[in-house]
Amino acid sequence: MNDRYSFLNAIHFKNIEFLYNKYKENPNSIESSWSAFFNGFDFGKENYKNIIKSDNDIIQKEFFVYNLIHAYRKRGHFFTKTNPIRKRRKHIPFLDLKNFGLSEKELDTYFEVGKLIGAGKTSLRNIINQLKKIYCGSIGIEYMYISDPEKIQWIEKWFHKEKLQFSSEEKKFFLKKLNQAVTFENFIHTKFVGQKRFSIEGNESTLPALEEMIEYTSDRYLTEDFIIGMSHRGRLNILSNFFHKNYSQVFSEFQGKEYKEKTFSGDVKYHLGFSKIKKTRKGRYIKMNLVPNPSHLESVDAIVEGITRAKIDILYNQNSNSEKILPILIHGDAALSGQGIVYEVLQLSQLKGYQTGGTIHIVINNQIGFTTNYTEGRSSIYCTDIAKTLMLPVLHVNADDVESVIRAIYFAIDFRMRYHEDIFIDLLGYRKYGHNEGDEPRFTQPSLYKEIYKHPNSYNLYKKKLEKEKIIDNNDIKNMEKEYENILNVKYHEANNIKWNVLNSFLEEEWKNFPIVSDNETIFKKVDTRFSAEKIIKISNQIFSLPKEKKFFKKTKFIFQQRLEMIRKELVDWSMAELLAYGTLLYEGIHIRLSGEDVARGTFSQRHAVVKTEEEEEIILLNQICTKQGKIQIFNSPLSEYGVLGFDYGYAMYSPHVLTLWEAQFGDFVNGGQIIIDQYISSGENKWKIRNGIVLLLPHGYEGQGPEHSSARIERYLQLCANNNLFVVNCTTPANFYHLIRRQMKLKYRKPLIIFTPKSLLRNTKCLSTIEDLATGIFQEILDDPYVKDVKKITKLIFCSGKVYYELLNKKEYIQDEKTALIRIEQIYPLKMETIKKLLDKYENKKEIFWVQEEPENMGLWSFILRKLGNFIPFNLIAPSESSSPSTGSYPDFLRIQNKILKKAFL
Structure with missing residues (x-):
């Protein structure tokens, strides 16, 4: 035996005996596969000693077969049939018998370890066939890096069970969706020659996968809400054939007509969002939202998670493990491995303030990024290798095998619902044309595109399969194809009669009471933000008084004593004004979310919205004002601007009635989230009719702390200002800041608010206001x-x-x-x-x-x-x-x- 494979083979009996003894003490103390093996192997203590003495070779062979099983579980994904157009790279060591101390002579020998894969005591030949079927078919599974033995055991049990059998009607439905995917693309290709559409061809099975995802999830888990984010690849097909956006409207957009709403610039058709209430095949009504996105491909990831969390907090009882809602992110392979936002969003997934109960990630894997081969686009083996940082399972699936794709979907849903963690499905397909339909891919990938041009699409492959199974005949196929073509032709002619394109508003129902305004008269209309002095003082005493029965750090007590003394003088500083703005809004029943780096205490030790006892018990006094008040949630975020700002923008996108604030540690650092500012915050209303009331708190001011702690780059925001799209404010008094925060929730409409907040002024003795300023004043521009x-x-x-x-x-x-x-x-x-x-x-x-x-x-x-x-x-x-x-x-x-x-x- 070659020494290089010794890690798979050489099992010493002392180690076996050691593991066995541990198993007898506590079956859960060893790795689950060993525990299952010892449980299935009839190992009485006396018999065990006898076997070791008399049947040395048999025991050794059993463990050699065990090593083979383990290798298939760990490395089987390298030897799958998951790539429909390329030959797989060679990965060593292979799964040959000789590498495990076994030979073909033992193929018909029966082994107890067959029980580990659900086959019972069976021949080595059957064990290998079963292993190939589970781990080396159209699905490759990566999961052995997971540290939780119970989770590994659950995954193995799921895949060891009898393969799912689909009914004839289900198979016909899959074929119907594949036909729609292919025919829709061909129709546009001939009617709108050379126009960009970012075809789904090569990954057509995405469409039946999504259909079956909502069908299975809504039926089995009663899920009723789906939030979907994806880039441009296949988006028009999914909008038309999954969301059922009117075909005539899609065709009208291809005709380049102007938008009826002249105040909006609109966006290209494959960036637009859509909201839909859809009836499943089993009669359940579900809500589906496709979030608008720019060409910054993965930026939508954070937005989707923020919207989902807002719905969890508002609709689903703050239950982050709710099965009622499911976020779905559809990635491109090149973007998934190339964009850092993916990592930022994944790191949010298990944090208290950002959990959404687990996301299903689907990768439309074209095996190419524009003109860049995967060997130039990443250093990792798979585009999904980022999943391993959180020990999340990954399924690699041949996108041409639609039934395997559906099976992967079922697994992903079951896993997500059980463990409330993310999971990745990597759909290995191809891209039929260039990056867009006017691009020539043979410039850079001539060999690849020779293979692609002669490769049959998944519809034709599945059609032949069902014909062979005698599920459909030629007449069925002709009728199905003709029916769909007729629909497209009718809608194409209807499009010719459409005068204007209409910009569909995303989340229209949630925002129906908040109109889009841009006229100066409305923008500058005074807003009543007064609040009685008596109540302000009462709230102040509540939120600035530490519980007497608790032990606090000496400096914490001093800060709160100072605040109470100032209230007695009827004065407030900046941080007090901020907390009182929140307190008065909470008193009025408004909910608040404050998120960002170090926001609980405040970067400059100014806020102390969350106070800790000496035992590190967390107390939020703002949540103890009165019985029917709103609730404030305050979350220190990871060291992330792009991901967290996107998340909180998404949160505010769904929740106009919640004051949503994001604070940069220093305003200078917000440029890490510039994509969210440029593509969403400043332009979302104009491009997509999206309204949003997010508040950005950006510490700004020159105090000798160097170039990275001075400027929040005010000039950049002002370049983005047009048509009254933003509020950009640099307050100098606590009272004006107080009224500004209150004004944000008293307005009858919503605009993003950018506030440049102070640092040294937090403790400037001249930067004070009176209680009377707060009670009777108003925001002054x-x-x-x-x-x-x-x-x-x-x-x-x-x-x-x-x-x-x-x-x-x-x-x-x-x-x-x-x-x-x-x-x-x-x-x-x-x-x-x-x-x-x-x-x-x-x-x-x-x-x-x-x-x-x-x-x-x-x-x-x-x-x-x-x-x-x-x-x-x-x-x-x-x-x-x-x-x-x-x-x-x-x-x-x-x-x-x-x-x-x-x-x-x-x-």
Whole structure:
């Protein structure tokens, strides 16, 4: 025997005896396969000793066969028939008998270990046939890296049971869906020559797989809600033949007609979302949502999980293991292995604040990414190898074998419902055409496409199979094909009579009471955010008083004592105003979700929304205000911006009645989630009619902490602002921040709100407000200088935004300047021009007008202010010179730059 295979073969009797003794003490103390073996092998202690002495060779051979079984379980997926067009790569060691101390002479010898695969005591020949059938057919299973023995045993038991048999009617249905998948693509190919559609051909079995997924899940587990995310490959086919979007509407979109809603730009047809209530074949009604997505392929993953979690919290009793709802993510192979968002979302899957009860991942595996071969697109063997980081099972399935695909679907559902974990199904298929139908794949993959062009599609393969089984005949096929073709032709002619394309709104029912608005009159309409001072003080005493019977860290007690003292003085700082904004909304019955890195305590130890006792018991005082209040959920997130921001955006996408906030640890880090901001937050309303009220809290301000802890890149958000799509705000008072948060939930519509929050101002003694400001005030977009005593003395106006105001104020007070007014732009976008014009008229003796900012000239608000106000305000700019980096890394240098700005402002 070759030494290289010794790890599979050489089992010493001392080890066997050791395992056996452990088994006798506790059957659960050893690996499940050994436990099952010892249980099935008639091992009395005395007999065991006798067998070891007299039947040494038999025992040794039994364990050699056991090693063979183990090898098939661990490595069988390397030797499957899962690839319909390519020859498999060779993986060593092979599963040859000689590598296990066995030979063909023993093929008819009976072995007890056959019991481990459900075959009973049987011949080696039968054991091998059974192993090949289970592990080396059209399905390859990866699961032996899982650490839970019970889970491994469950998986093996599922696959050892008798192979599923489908009825004739079920098989006819699978064939019907395959025909629809193929014929739909061919119809578009001939009617709309050269147009992009991102055909599903090569993975047509995805369609019957999805149909059977909802049928099986809704029938067996009473699942009623399906949230699906996928990129463009096959999307139009699934929209038409699974979601039943009207074919005429799809064809009309191919004709390039304008959208009826002129206020929306719309998007390409294979990015659009869709919501549907569908009746299953067994008569159950289910909700299905296909989430809109951009060409940033995997970005939709996080959105799907966020929507699912929102539904769990709101509809399904905060039960993350609810079987009522199922998220499904359909990936491309190249994107799955290439996009980091996949890893971020997987790491959320078992965390308390982000669990969704397990996701079923389906990979439409084309074995190519645009023009890139899989050997150039990843370092791992499989595109699904990321699943192994969480020890999740993976099924590799030949996409041409539709019945094996359905079997894989059943397994995935059963696994998900039992363990509430993610699972991956890798559908090995191909891509019939290029990346899009106008692309020529033979430029880069000539050999592959020779094979693809002569390969029969899954519909023709399955049709022959059913003909052979005498389930269908030629007349059945002709009738089925003709019926579907007639439907497509009728809908094609109907499309010619459609004047406008209509932008289907996603989740329309949930948002029916929140209209899309963009007019200035509605946007600038004052919103009543008042709340009685008496109730504010009562809530303050509730949320700032630590339980006396609990033990807390000394500094924690000091912070809460300080808060109570300030309340007695009827003053609030920034963090108190934030907590009171939440507290008053909770009192009014509004639910809140706050998520992000270190949000419970706050990055700057300012929030303490979750307090811990010395025994680390967590207490959320905001949830103890009154009996019928709303609930606040506060979750520290993983060190992720892209994934978590996408998740919380998805959460807010479903829940207009919930205040959903995401906070960046420092505003600078939010650029890790820029794709979500660009593709969803800023443009989702215009592209897809999606409304969303997510709030982003982004700490911003220059304080000498270096280039990565200064700027939240305000300029980037302002470049994304148009048609009143966002609120972009940089508050300077606790009261204005308080009213802004309350305004977000009092509005009759929803817009994403970007708030640049302070750091040093959290403890600035001038950055205070009164209880009266909170009780009777209102959010103010522009703040005039409250310290001007004589308007006629003012000859200089300084406009600014954010924390630099306090530095300007300190300088002004220090030099006792009475000729300068400091005007703050609190709401940067939409910019309230009328108020600015009134202030200009008010200060009629002005001679100089400056825009002052601490960000470099090419950053911050300056470009936006110049574009919006430069035509009628003769601004002079005071700012650090342009720079490629947001800030210096030297603290003395930072002070020099800041002092230069202040000095120049008061020359």
